[in-house]
Amino acid sequence: MDNRRDILLSVQDLKVHFHLNQRLARAVDGASYEVRKGETVCLVGESGCGKTVSALSMLGLIPQPPGEIAGGQVLFKGRNLLDLGDDEMRKIRGNHIAMVFQEPMTSLNPVFTIGDQVQEAIMVHEKVSERELRQRSVQLLEDVGLPAPEERLADYPHQLSGGQRQRVMIAMALACNPEVVIADEPTTALDVTIQAQILNLFGELQRERDLSLLYITHDLGVVANIADRIYIMYAGIIVEQGSAPEIFHDPRHPYTQGLLASLPNRAKRGTRLHSIPGTVPDPAYKPGGCPFHPRCNLAIETCQSRFPDMCDYDNGHQSRCPVLYGQETDRK
Amino acid sequence: MMRDAADTVTPGFQVDDPVAPQQGFGQLLKQNRLAMIGLAVFVVFFCIALLGLGLTSGRNPTFDPAVVRLQEKLRPPLSKPNLETLSTEEVPRLGVYLFGTDDLGRDVFARMLQGAWVSLTVGFVAVGISVFIGIFMGGIAGYFGQSHTSIDTLIMRFVDIMLCFPSFFLILTVVALLPASMYNIMIVIGLTSWMGTTRFVRAEFLSLREQDFVTAARALGVSNFRIIFRHMIPNAMAPVLVSATIGIATAILTEAGLSFLGFGVPPPHATWGGILSDGKRFIFDAPWLTFAPGFAILIVVLSFNLFGEGLRDILNPKLRERQG
Amino acid sequence: MLSFIGRSIVQKTITLFFVSVVSFLIIHLAPGAPSQVDPLNPKFTPEMVERFRKEFHLDEPLHIQYTYFYRDLLTGKTVSWKDNQSVLGKIWERFLNSLPLFIVGTIITWTLSFPIGIRSAIFRGGLYDRSATFFSYLLISIPGFFFAYILIIFVVTQFHVPVIGLKTFGIGDAAWPRLFMDRVWHLLLPSILGATGGIAILSRYVRSQMLEVEGQDYVRTARAKGVPEEQVHYKHALRNALLPFVTMFGLILPGLIGGSVIIESIFSWPGMGRMAFEAILARDYPVILTVNFISAVLVLAGTFVSDLLYLVVDPRIRL
Numbered sequence: 001m002d003n004r005r006d007i008l009l010s011v012q013d014l015k016v017h018f019h020l021n022q023r024l025a026r027a028v029d030g031a032s033y034e035v036r037k038g039e040t041v042c043l044v045g046e047s048g049c050g051k052t053v054s055a056l057s058m059l060g061l062i063p064q065p066p067g068e069i070a071g072g073q074v075l076f077k078g079r080n081l082l083d084l085g086d087d088e089m090r091k092i093r094g095n096h097i098a099m100v101f102q103e104p105m106t107s108l109n110p111v112f113t114i115g116d117q118v119q120e121a122i123m124v125h126e127k128v129s130e131r132e133l134r135q136r137s138v139q140l141l142e143d144v145g146l147p148a149p150e151e152r153l154a155d156y157p158h159q160l161s162g163g164q165r166q167r168v169m170i171a172m173a174l175a176c177n178p179e180v181v182i183a184d185e186p187t188t189a190l191d192v193t194i195q196a197q198i199l200n201l202f203g204e205l206q207r208e209r210d211l212s213l214l215y216i217t218h219d220l221g222v223v224a225n226i227a228d229r230i231y232i233m234y235a236g237i238i239v240e241q242g243s244a245p246e247i248f249h250d251p252r253h254p255y256t257q258g259l260l261a262s263l264p265n266r267a268k269r270g271t272r273l274h275s276i277p278g279t280v281p282d283p284a285y286k287p288g289g290c291p292f293h294p295r296c297n298l299a300i301e302t303c304q305s306r307f308p309d310m311c312d313y314d315n316g317h318q319s320r321c322p323v324l325y326g327q328e329t330d331r332k
Numbered sequence: 333m334m335r336d337a338a339d340t341v342t343p344g345f346q347v348d349d350p351v352a353p354q355q356g357f358g359q360l361l362k363q364n365r366l367a368m369i370g371l372a373v374f375v376v377f378f379c380i381a382l383l384g385l386g387l388t389s390g391r392n393p394t395f396d397p398a399v400v401r402l403q404e405k406l407r408p409p410l411s412k413p414n415l416e417t418l419s420t421e422e423v424p425r426l427g428v429y430l431f432g433t434d435d436l437g438r439d440v441f442a443r444m445l446q447g448a449w450v451s452l453t454v455g456f457v458a459v460g461i462s463v464f465i466g467i468f469m470g471g472i473a474g475y476f477g478q479s480h481t482s483i484d485t486l487i488m489r490f491v492d493i494m495l496c497f498p499s500f501f502l503i504l505t506v507v508a509l510l511p512a513s514m515y516n517i518m519i520v521i522g523l524t525s526w527m528g529t530t531r532f533v534r535a536e537f538l539s540l541r542e543q544d545f546v547t548a549a550r551a552l553g554v555s556n557f558r559i560i561f562r563h564m565i566p567n568a569m570a571p572v573l574v575s576a577t578i579g580i581a582t583a584i585l586t587e588a589g590l591s592f593l594g595f596g597v598p599p600p601h602a603t604w605g606g607i608l609s610d611g612k613r614f615i616f617d618a619p620w621l622t623f624a625p626g627f628a629i630l631i632v633v634l635s636f637n638l639f640g641e642g643l644r645d646i647l648n649p650k651l652r653e654r655q656g
Numbered sequence: 657m658l659s660f661i662g663r664s665i666v667q668k669t670i671t672l673f674f675v676s677v678v679s680f681l682i683i684h685l686a687p688g689a690p691s692q693v694d695p696l697n698p699k700f701t702p703e704m705v706e707r708f709r710k711e712f713h714l715d716e717p718l719h720i721q722y723t724y725f726y727r728d729l730l731t732g733k734t735v736s737w738k739d740n741q742s743v744l745g746k747i748w749e750r751f752l753n754s755l756p757l758f759i760v761g762t763i764i765t766w767t768l769s770f771p772i773g774i775r776s777a778i779f780r781g782g783l784y785d786r787s788a789t790f791f792s793y794l795l796i797s798i799p800g801f802f803f804a805y806i807l808i809i810f811v812v813t814q815f816h817v818p819v820i821g822l823k824t825f826g827i828g829d830a831a832w833p834r835l836f837m838d839r840v841w842h843l844l845l846p847s848i849l850g851a852t853g854g855i856a857i858l859s860r861y862v863r864s865q866m867l868e869v870e871g872q873d874y875v876r877t878a879r880a881k882g883v884p885e886e887q888v889h890y891k892h893a894l895r896n897a898l899l900p901f902v903t904m905f906g907l908i909l910p911g912l913i914g915g916s917v918i919i920e921s922i923f924s925w926p927g928m929g930r931m932a933f934e935a936i937l938a939r940d941y942p943v944i945l946t947v948n949f950i951s952a953v954l955v956l957a958g959t960f961v962s963d964l965l966y967l968v969v970d971p972r973i974r975l
Contacts, residue, residue, distance in 0.1 A: 059880060086885065094882035101880075106873040110972060111895050121881045156971045172881060489671065496675045496952040498910065501932060504917065505944065506682065508936045581797065588799050589918055593933070608802065612922075615805055626802030634797035641793075 008212050009035040009058075009097070009180050014072035016050070016057050018283070019065060025283035027053040029236030030072070035180060040206060040213040042223045042244075044259075045233035048280045051216045052102075054233075055182050057082075059099060060089045076180075095125045098173035102185040104165035108157040114141075114168055115153030121175035140171040145201055163194035167201070174205065182214045187222070199225060220263060224248060229316075232256050235281055235291035242317035252311075252319035252328070254296045290320070298323045367642020373635030381452040384445030395425055397446045397602050401437030406618045408432045409440075432620045434610060440624055443602035447625070450603045451632065454518050454587045455580040461522025463576050466529025471565065473530070474537025475556070488534075491527045499524055500586065507590060512598040517590060521583050528579075529572055536568035570647040577640035581633040588629050604629050664963060668956040675952040679945055680722050729946055743946045746931065751912075754920075754927035760847035762908055765854035772855070773862025774897075777870060778889055788859065795856035804849050804922045811845060820924050846923045850916060862901070869897040902969045906962030910954040 016028040028050040035041045043051045056062050058074045058081055074081040076097065084092070093099075101107045108117060118137045122128060128136070134153070141149035144167040157165055166186060173181050183202065187195040203226060206213055217223060223230060227244040232255065240253040251257045258276040278295035281287060287294050293303040300323060310318045311325035319325065387394040403417045409432040413423055430441035469487050477484035506520045540546065541564070549559050590596045591605025592612075599606065604625040611621025729743075776785040795803075820842075869875065870893050878892045879885075917929040928947070935943035 061876060061879060090882050090884060092882070093880055099880045101873060101877060103873055107877045109874040109878070109892055109896070111899075111970070112892075120878075120883065124882045124884070124887075158972050169877070172877075489674075492671050493674050493678060496671065496955045497679070497948065498951050500917065501947075501951070504933070505936050509939070585797075585799055589801070592799075592801050592918065593921065605799075608799070612801075612805065615809065619809065622802065622805050626799060626805075629802065630794075630798045633799075634793060637793055637797050 005036040005038060007034050007036050008077065009214070010075040011054065011058065012073050012075065014054055014057065014074065015070040016053050016062060017068045017070045019068065020284070023284040026070075026236055026286065027283045028057070029286075031233065031236060031238050032072075033231045033238060033241065035212050035214050037179075037212055038206075038210045039228040040202075040215060040226050042227040042230045043214060043216045043233055044218065044220065044223055044230055046218050046280050048283065049233045050236040050283070051233050052184050055099070055184055055214065055216055058182070059093050059097060060084075060086075061099075091125070094121055094173070094178065095176045096178050097180045097182065098176070098178040100166070100169050100173050100181065100183045100186045103189055104162050104169055104186075105189065107169060108165055110157055112156075113153065114155050114157065114160070118153075118168065118172055118175065121172040125176045136175070137171075140175060141168070143174070143205070144168070144171045145197070146171075162190050163197065166190060166194075166198055170198075170201065170205070174209070177209065178211075180212045180214060182216070184216045185218070186215075188217070188219070195222070202226065220259060232259070235286055236283060237291065237320070239292065239321070240319040242313070242319075243315060246313075246315060246317045250317075252313060252317065252324050253292075253321045254298050254324070255292050256319075258295075364642045364645055366638045367646065370635040370637070370639030370642060373631060374639060377448065377632050377635070378452065380445070381448040384447075385449040388442055388446040395439065395442035395445055397438060397442035398600055399438065401433070404429075404433050404437040405435050406433060406614065407437075408618070409620050409624075431624045432618065434607065434621055435614060435618075440607065440621065443607055444604065444624060444628060446602040447604040447607065448628075450514065450597055450601065451584050451587065451629070454514065454521070454597075455583045455636075457518040458521035458525070458583040458587075459576050459579040461519065462524075462526040462579060463529055463572060465522070465526035467533050467565065467568075467572065469526065470530040470533025471537055471568075474534040475541060475559075475564070477534070477538060478541065484534075487530070491530055494524070494527050497524075500589065503586065504590065504593070504595065507595045512595065514597045514601075517587060517595075517597065521586055525579060525582070528575055532571040532575060533568050536571065537564060540564050540567055574640050574644045574647065577636055577643055581636035581640070584629065584633055584636075588625075660967075661964070664960060668960060672952055672956055676726060676949055677722070679948040679952075680725065725942070725945065726949075729942075729949065743942050746943065747928070747946065747950070750926060750928045750931045753925065754929070755912075756843055757847050757850065757919075757925065757927060758912060760843060761850040761854070762911065764847060764851040765858060768851075769855050769858035770862055770901075773859040774866055774889075774894065776859070776863045777866035780867065785863075788863075792856040792860050795852050800849070800853070800916070800918050801922060803852070804919065807845060807849065808922075842923075846919050846925060849919055862897070865897040865900060866893065869893045872896070899966075899970055903962040903966045906960070906965055907958045909958035909961065910951060912954060 011031060011033050013030050013032055014028050015026070015030055018025040018027055031050065031054055033041065033043065043055075045051045053062065053067075057067070057069055058076075060081070062069070069082055072082075076092070081089070081092065108114075112120075115134075115137055118140060119133045122133055122136055137153060138149045141152055146152050146164060146167050152160075152168075157168075160168065169186070186202075187198050190198065199222060202213065202215070205211060213226075215222075215226060223244070229243050230241065230247045231238050232240040232247070232253065234255050240247065240251065240256045242252075247256065248260070251260055255276070258274070261274040262276065264273060276295055281291060281294075287304075289302070289304045289306055290296070290299070290308050293299040296303065298321070303323070308320040308322050310320055311322060312318055313325075313328070384395075388397050399422055401418060401422050404413060407413075407429050409430060411429050411432065412427070413429065415423065426441075429439055431444060432440050434440055434443070469491075473484045473487040502524055503520055506524075507517055510516045510520075545563065546559060549563055554563075587596060587603070588605030588608070591603045592609045594609065596605050596609075597603045607625040608622055608629075611618060611625075615622055772788055776788045779785055870889075872893075875888060875893050878888050883892070917933045919925070920927045920929040921933070932944070932947050934940075935947070
């Protein structure tokens, strides 16, 4: 892993809370991760772990109220995004940091044409002639692999399939050549074959444009395919981080180990599938100490009371399990 | 209306949670303040109406709405009666004319008490009729709609036809042509307002029908009748309840309007609309004849509307999930 | 698309037919002889009554009456039983009186409801929203005649201006600017009255539509692209939120023949509503049935226009 590459985006101890009826949901509870230039970082976790909320709060897309940024900073090229005013935030969105969402079927405005929406992505940030707008739109649609891009411009979203709409979303995200693209489970709602195509597309685009990609997903198969570095998120915090090979071959947190063991293709035919007992905690009612301890078969007494710090392994591999760390150091 | 913070989108949240407490109807109701106020006012109104019925009927009522005292006409509220000119039965029970007197010297307070019961009854019975018809028609149209589309079409065409008639005009026409009576009014209002309920129930049924519990019931051999009544109707009730509550409000307003035009419940039985109508000739001289019933109607109708809207929020399944 | 239009027209014509039958039956099954306005009227001699019966075929069975009646209606020959005037003529005259009320009322309603509803939605929960909500509830709960009298008392005692009727009695031949202002002034109060209920309901509906749209994914996408806040609301959200209202526009057509009986009674406005009311009192069946028929035609035409507008406005349906 290339330490010399610049850190573009750095989330530091981010806390995002939601004030619901009579309870406080701590969706993101002190998460830290970073994205370097040209790399693909995967933020992995199950539904409800706070990965989407953390991404949305970077771009100021969390409605406040009921949401609230309760702490931490998000540094982009040195500036804290959370301190920016509305106008400055607007200049970042789409322009420097762009986002691709999960549901292509509902993420495009049904009453405007594809052309309008792609051109809008350019127009809001750059003063460009009509002709150039059109040219660039066509080029973008071509880049994302849409056939007959000129005709697509006049189409409405409902005339396109899910996969095609997602390509349009990606085109809109790339319109102003952002430095970072955040992709929030972009293929979850699509068929497996289309998934593969979109993943390949992301790979291509990243190589061509030296893009930094923050890819949020719960699908380890995808992660294995594209990740340079991985962050495992659980109950609003990062529980393990490291390079892709490290995490896959040498997971150092019971949760990660559980996730990997649960993959169907890892189980031998005929044996029971492994599953992690229990369910993900409600963000408003988290267990004390290590949030994973109720489901963990390695938990000891201190796990219930002490919130675990990050333990360092080699090569930037870190994990929040002092138990495994203890075992490791004992061995050494 | 106080909107809860909960009804915005919070992505990445889990819906099922074994740890969080389940919130019952009572809890949800308490959180919606305006609905609570609406319900409270309604309960007060209900009690007043019942009391009013008791206190103003019979041969020697506590508050007599009918006794005419021409020498005391058009007295303002809280004025004391002129004891020399009155016989003992004619003196108002409380010693003052609480809401004044009308042009025949009748105690407006007593008349208002009597009228409360009329408003209540008309509202509830009319809506009861319309809801009954609506559930029946909508249920059949929605349940048999898929398999026997002719029944569905027939019922919906009938709804379309009824909707072509301007509602107040139709009610007025029928009420004017029939002999005046409280029952006729209630029945007519009921017979002309079932269309909305039919549509709601039909829509709910059409979607419920596709759900698994219906298929399961049929697979077990449960009769259609039982499926409709025991299984589907309870699930379809939410929009009906909301619409019924607001319907009561509308019915009360309609009755008041009819009374105002002279087609309400016939005299001497007092109705709020009637008091207002009688008072329109004295609008500058005796404004209390307009304001007392006017405000009373306003408050009652407002409370029903608030409660209805509150019900809508509470029964909204989307909100329920997030709170539970 | 043409087949859709064709089918729609056919369906509506059938409905219209049934409406005509039902309304005919309702009226004629009611007790009470026709045109009981003035039994003491010396003009109602036995010969007149006899002629009356013959002319309107009142002896014949119901379905023959029906045929005659609607034939006359559609050819414009129907005549009022009360005063022998042509029904269509009467309706037209009253319609012209009701029209300015209707137009002004509709303009007020539609131009005020949208800004109020939209602003309430965008700043949901704020002071503006809560006040607007409070007033909406108040306005839909207040009995129309009560509100009317409050306004009248207020206007008359504060401004000392007469408000009843089309114009001030005895204004005679004043200069035409004054005449015009007088007319406008008399028009204002009843129109506002009629509009308030509409504003209360429509603005709530606008608000809820707007809120629903604002919660949609594509609004979030627009924001994420860097679209400025006002454009997010007024370009992306509004365009979608307005869709159902374009279609609602067709449904104001029936309002033409409406004309609130109550408002017109209070203000002594000689409009359609009062004419209908007087006809009911006089059991003037031709007038009642004609008004009913025209109203049904307008309702059906209105829904038809709505469907058409929907076709035009929503790209998802068009293609």
